[in-house]
Amino acid sequence: MGEGAAERLRQLFEGHRLTPTQRRIAHCMVRRADEVPFLSSVELAERAGVSQPSVTRFAVALGFDGYPALRRHLREVTPSNGPAEHVERTAYQQAVDAEIANLRHLAGLLADPAPVRDAGALLAASRPLPVLGLRAASAQARGFAYFAAKVHPDVRLLDEGGSLLADRIDRAARAGATALLCFALPRHPRETVEALEYARHAGLRVVTVADSAFAPVAAASDLLLPAPVGTGLAFDTACAPMLLGRVLLEAMCDALPDAQARLEDFDAGAAARGLFVE
Incomplete structure (x- = not known):
């Protein structure tokens, strides 16, 4: 996962009061930052373990007209040649990965x-x-x-x-x-x-x-x-x-x-x- 793409996603979410379901979607997107611009709302919902309407509501909560507008934005700000090949990690590994990313973010703040x-x-x-x-x-x-x-x-x-x-x-x-x-x-x-x-x-x-x-x-x-x-x-x-x-x-x-x-x-x-x- 590109750290730059993940950081751009975090900046997109910062400042929004998200529900627990929306936070789940947000963290799924950060973990799959290189893949997300190429996912449909249904595919993102499946990966995050939420409903497709929840993904739509999440996009609206971020200020977009809907998920297609959010995905277009992500493709514009996260250039990529396509979804990266990756080995699926367990939910426990993903939780550790997310904490490592949080610690890197903290290190940046402490600069x-x-x-x-x-x-x-x-x-x-x-x-x-x-x-x-x-x-x-x-x-x-x-x-x-x-x-x-x-x-x-x-x-x-x-x-x-x-x-x-x-x-x-x-x-x-x-x-x-x-x-x-x-x-x-x-x-x-x-x-x-x-x-x-x-x-x-x-x-x-x-x-x-x-x-x-x-x-x-x-x-x-x-x-x-x-x-x-x-x-x-x-x-x-x-x-x-x-x-x-x-x-x-x-x-x-x-x-x-x-x-x-x-x-x-x-x-x-x-x-x-x-x-x-x-």
């Missing part, structure tokens, strides 16, 4: 390190540092908070919703917090958006790692760092958001003058306690 450096400085300066992640994003928030606590003096994990969430944001703000880090993944809980709006009202700067720059949390964020998720399996895969979280940790460590000393203290204490099996 400009300024946004991540700015975010790292904001997080390092916040004492305490609240880290928010609800539902699907709770694993990313918990992982970040676990490692951040090794170098930051006061990290507060917010991974449960409910009426106490606003109270915990208030307590962090009163204790001196100046920023909040949020991980936001589909499907986006309304409560996450409301919590970010509340945090900003409390005076906190909001840094958000989300699946897209057009995610519902974008309007409630001061600095949004996008990292795409994979949608080829029954449940989304989030390798790129997890890796971006680790990159943010690195940037935060760079902004903390005593980060290395804290890590060395932890390692010394862990060795004295026999904490890890060598």
Whole structure:
């Protein structure tokens, strides 16, 4: 599959609020970027595992009169001598391929390190540092908070919703917090958006790692760092958001003058306690 053709398809889809069925079609098209300009709507529907009318509605959602107009556009922007010969890959392999493409996309975004450096400085300066992640994003928030606590003096994990969430944001703000880090993944809980709006009202700067720059949390964020998720399996895969979280940790460590000393203290204490099996 030509990486250039796949990237042009991603740019075509960016900015559109797609249904789960339409996302399935979009990811099928990215995986078969060289083949798609030569497929009929019926053939594309079969490969994506959806109905033919769903393909038509998908084309209209992208702003075309119908699928023939979308296919003409793809032939114009994706020159090719014809569908490439390829070996059919399993659905599991395709899911891995899609995640690899997501990581390449993230690598391209990180060619400009300024946004991540700015975010790292904001997080390092916040004492305490609240880290928010609800539902699907709770694993990313918990992982970040676990490692951040090794170098930051006061990290507060917010991974449960409910009426106490606003109270915990208030307590962090009163204790001196100046920023909040949020991980936001589909499907986006309304409560996450409301919590970010509340945090900003409390005076906190909001840094958000989300699946897209057009995610519902974008309007409630001061600095949004996008990292795409994979949608080829029954449940989304989030390798790129997890890796971006680790990159943010690195940037935060760079902004903390005593980060290395804290890590060395932890390692010394862990060795004295026999904490890890060598």
